[in-house]
Amino acid sequence: MGIDTEILSDWHASHAALQWLQELGALDPVGDDPVDRYALAERDAAAPRDTALRTQSAPPQVATRSVAEPPPPVPKIDPVAVAQTAASRATTLDALRQAIADFPHCDLRRGARNTVFADGNPAARVMIVGEAPGRDEDQQGLPFVGRAGQLLDRMFAAIGLARQSPDATRALYITNVMPWRPPSNREPTPEEMAMMVPFLQRHVELADPDLIVVMGNTPAQAVLRQRGITRLRGGWTQAWGKPVLPMLHPAYLLRNPIAKRETWADLLSLQAHLRG
Template sequence: MNAENRHTSPDTAELLAALAWQFDLGIDEPIADAPIDRYALAAAPAPTPSLTPAAPKPQPKPADTASHVVEAQRLAATATDLKSLAIAMEQFDGCELKLGARNFVFADGDPGAHLMIVGEAPGRDEDRLGRPFVGRAGQLLDRMLAAIGHDRTSEPPEQGVYITNVLPWRPPQNRDPTVEEMAMMKAFLRRHIELAAPEVLLLMGNSAMKTLFEVERGITAMRGQWREVAGIPAIATFHPAALLRRGEQKRAAWQDLLDVKARLAGKEGS
């Protein structure tokens, strides 16, 4: 056999590396078991539409969601510290996102920090590394926090920050959390806030704002308004991912950050 006809099959390690590379590029769902000849498809006549509607994707039943909420409340109430809360959340099987996620993403930063940030859900990078806000949006968040004198790696609590999300598992294709998912995880989130006991809460994005402010209005209408969550002053602002898409919102987000800085200064000076 000459060199031109010789074929070497890739080993398992090479195949796994190729799959991991594709996943990191965002290719996380197979679409067929065999290659598809797109040219042949283009030449073939279009199929006749079926008169039978496609079966709707199953959604959580209200009764199921309600029972999962009750179970989440029970588990959250058993947590006496952040470690036991993380264990209770990992044991919760009501949220199906757990089945498709790579990692459980609990929190990052200093749990004793005066400032606590609540985001929406892990993305691809967060799911891969097991930490919140580490992708492009996280890099922007770090720059935003540095502008008001905060850093998730700082040890002094007045300069540090503690970061978590409404959901600890990544939704498929980075979609928004559903109403049912937010309802299931709300008890865990409130207990997380109670145990961390920050001086100020900064809620980033619609999901965090709606879950904790319990309102139907969107983030554009609600940002910049101070409310209380578990007795803690809280303000909502745009998510860094939204700021990457819509730069015109950065001015309003900057004003919200200045309000947070002023509120913290008042707390620390009192």
């Protein structure tokens, strides 16, 4: 049976037209139901844009790791406030000695052999306040036992006072601003002094002398809040409810013997004050 050439020609033409439409993007040329392309275009135009916007603006979901919270800040310690509290709780000289020995915030204690608290008669009318222990004081645990201490004993013996006297009217009670020796006998820093002043003030309150002698710049600064001992010496003043006499430190007299004249005048002034 022969094939109608006209039909075959129409088939090839139709196939070629279909391929051309597919190349143009018409991928669904045949369907069960007719499709109104104009209606589809209107529907797409009327679709809400917020869905697309949400899709575009939504941040990508990133897996997060739990991060441990930083530890709370450690509260800063005020050594002066700690010293004030510890000193105020001491009701006896022995308790004060222990409070100073237990005070952990002054680094000088780490390099010291001993805590130098006091020497002499606690009932004495005269309380001497020096600067800080030297090598001999650090080794023996007592204030003013080196060359400067020997000179101090001779100075006050000239007006009838001695640290070993059992008679309170003729005795001395001796302490320092700093209970620990600074390295190389340097001056204590203002921070070191500030944390020890509450203990010194409490020491004065518990010993309750009639008067205080401050010897050198460091005790003058601690007790009187002034420096310039060569200018201050010999001038009576008041501090912590007590008469205070500034004097030159015996170590200064060992370096400057000519200043012993002024020191003798100060000793006579002290003697007159005790008699008056």
